Structures are given as structure tokens and as C-alpha cells.
Amino acid sequence: MELEDIKSFSNNSDSQLFFDYDLSKSNWFNIGGKTKIFFKPQTLQDLIAFLKLYNKRGKIFLLGAGSNTLFSGNVFEGVTIKLGKNFNRISTLDKNKLVAGSSVLDKSLSEFSMENSISGFEFLSCIPGSVGGGIRMNSGCYNREFKDILLSVQAVDFLGNILQIPYEEIKFSYRSTDLPKDLIYLSATFQGQNGDKENIQNEMSRLKQIKNDSQPSKIKTGGSTFKNPIGQTNKKVWQLIKEAVPKDISFGDATISKDHANFFVNKKNAKFDDMMSLIAYVKKSVKKKFNIDLELEIIVVD
Numbered sequence: 001m002e003l004e005d006i007k008s009f010s011n012n013s014d015s016q017l018f019f020d021y022d023l024s025k026s027n028w029f030n031i032g033g034k035t036k037i038f039f040k041p042q043t044l045q046d047l048i049a050f051l052k053l054y055n056k057r058g059k060i061f062l063l064g065a066g067s068n069t070l071f072s073g074n075v076f077e078g079v080t081i082k083l084g085k086n087f088n089r090i091s092t093l094d095k096n097k098l099v100a101g102s103s104v105l106d107k108s109l110s111e112f113s114m115e116n117s118i119s120g121f122e123f124l125s126c127i128p129g130s131v132g133g134g135i136r137m138n139s140g141c142y143n144r145e146f147k148d149i150l151l152s153v154q155a156v157d158f159l160g161n162i163l164q165i166p167y168e169e170i171k172f173s174y175r176s177t178d179l180p181k182d183l184i185y186l187s188a189t190f191q192g193q194n195g196d197k198e199n200i201q202n203e204m205s206r207l208k209q210i211k212n213d214s215q216p217s218k219i220k221t222g223g224s225t226f227k228n229p230i231g232q233t234n235k236k237v238w239q240l241i242k243e244a245v246p247k248d249i250s251f252g253d254a255t256i257s258k259d260h261a262n263f264f265v266n267k268k269n270a271k272f273d274d275m276m277s278l279i280a281y282v283k284k285s286v287k288k289k290f291n292i293d294l295e296l297e298i299i300v301v302d
Contacts, residue, residue: 032071064133102132119195
């Protein structure tokens with residue numbers, strides 16, 4: 001991949017651009033090799049200019065909070081883009097409507113809505129990701145999903161064309177949408193309801209307590225590893241794993257959390273191959289015991 005024009009672009013831009021950038025500290029697993037290019041645009045203008053210059057000559061990966069991303073140890077032969085601070089803003093549009101940049105953390109959006117007495121966003125306080133990632137995978141918890149609050153998405157495709165996509169044109173399913181993969185979400189508009197600040201805060205506290213009682217925290221994990229097998233069993237995926245897999249199984253430093261069987265953990269210095277071996281072992285074990293094929297919820301980038 002020729003990079004001279006991109007190097008010239010980086011010299012004339014206020015946005016951050018690095019070459020052969022280490023990705024291991026950019027995700028919650030702390031696993032991964034390098035990316036040929038790492039681009040952190042500070043403005044929409046810089047993002048569009050870069051995309052038009054890059055012109056899809058290599059792979060493009062959008063990195064959000066890094067909470068559900070597993071990078072391989074190989075060099076990513078393309079560009080990894082992480083949106084800068086200008087994509088991390090929230091504002092009220094009109095009564096009970098919010099606009100949030102795609103790099104806004106779900107937790108921050110939930111807290112902003114609480115401060116403005118807007119309900120409907122309480123569940124976001126328990127999702128460890130960003131708005132962009134939440135849209136892409138229709139994130140959710142406790143019987144609520146992004147589809148329940150989304151009005152529209154503002155995006156740019158990999159060639160730099162800006163798009164406005166209304167809710168009605170998006171097909172949602174469990175932890176998925178039919179939105180094209182070659183889109184970078186810029187921001188989204190959400191609809192809430194008029195609420196009481198104290199009631200909203202109490203509900204957020206209730207949900208956080210449920211989460212704290214059942215899920216590990218302050219560890220190197222990607223969150224939920226597999227999706228629940230909807231329609232195939234009444235059991236949650238953590239129950240399937242708990243019943244099919246020895247609780248002390250590990251591959252190198254890759255192991256399963258003792259607090260939640262669907263949370264895989266890098267105990268110290270796990271490698272990509274260690275985590276993939278653990279994933280493969282769990283899939284095989286669940287298939288053998290329950291005849292269910294598990295589907296990954298985390299994103300594997302190679």
C-alpha cells in the first residue's frame with residue numbers, strides 16, 4: 001500500500017495520524033498487533049478528506065470504545081479509525097429528543113438524559129460501549145435495545161459521502177442491523193420521554209446493582225462473548241457455557257470469568273491465539289452437549 005500521499009496529508013492536518021500503531025492498548029482485552037495506519041479525525045472535514053484520499057485502497061475498521069473488540073496479533077493491512085473529540089458531543093434537539101456523536105459513551109448519554117429529566121435511556125448506563133457501536137450491533141440489556149430509542153442515523157460511507165438514514169429504513173434484529181458495513185456513523189438522533197430526574201436516577205441505580213451483582217468489572221474482558229441463542233433454547237448463553245464447560249478451563253492466560261460464564265478474560269498476557277482457542281473450545285463443548293451453534297457477539301478483527 002502506497003502511503004506517500006497519506007503521509008503528506010498527515011503533515012497538513014490537525015487530526016492525529018500514526019503509522020504502525022500498536023492496537024493492544026486500544027481495546028479492553030489488551031490484545032492485538034499493529035495497524036498500518038491509525039487515524040483519529042478531529043473534524044468531519046478531515047474525515048471526509050481522508051476517506052476520499054484513501055479511496056478504499058485497503059481495509060477500514062472503525063474502533064469505538066474497544067469494549068467488544070478482539071484484534072489479532074497480525075498487522076492490520078489498512079486503516080483503523082477512531083473518531084476524535086468533536087464526535088463526542090450531546091445536545092437536546094427539542095423536547096425529549098437528543099443528538100449524540102457516535103463516540104459518546106453509552107453511559108454518558110444515559111447520564112445526560114437523566115440530568116435533563118428525559119427517560120428511556122436508563123439501560124444505557126449498563127452498556128460499556130459507544131453510540132456508534134451500539135447502533136451497529138443494536139446493543140441492549142434488560143429488555144431494551146438501541147432500536148427502542150433511535151430516530152435516525154447520520155453517517156458517511158467509505159468514499160466520503162454523507163448519508164441520513166431514518167429509523168424506518170433500518171431492519172433491526174437481536175444484536176444486529178441490516179445497515180451496510182461500509183459506513184462510519186457520525187451521530188444519531190434519539191427519542192426519549194418526559195421523566196422525573198429522581199425516578200430516572202433510581203432506575204439507573206437499580207440496573208447498575210443488577211449488573212454489579214452478576215458481572216465482573218475492572219478486568220481485561222470484551223464483555224459478552226457470545227450472543228444468546230434466541231429461539232433455540234430457554235437458557236441464556238452463560239447457562240449453556242456453565243453446564244458444558246469446566247469452570248477452570250484456560251488457554252494460556254485466556255480464561256472464563258468466575259462471575260459470569262459468558263465473559264472471557266485476559267488474566268495477564270493472553271495472546272490472540274489463546275483467546276481464539278478458548279472461544280473454539282467453548283463453541284465445540286456447547287455444540288456437543290446441546291447441539292447449539294453459538295454465534296460471537298464480540299468483533300474479531302484480523
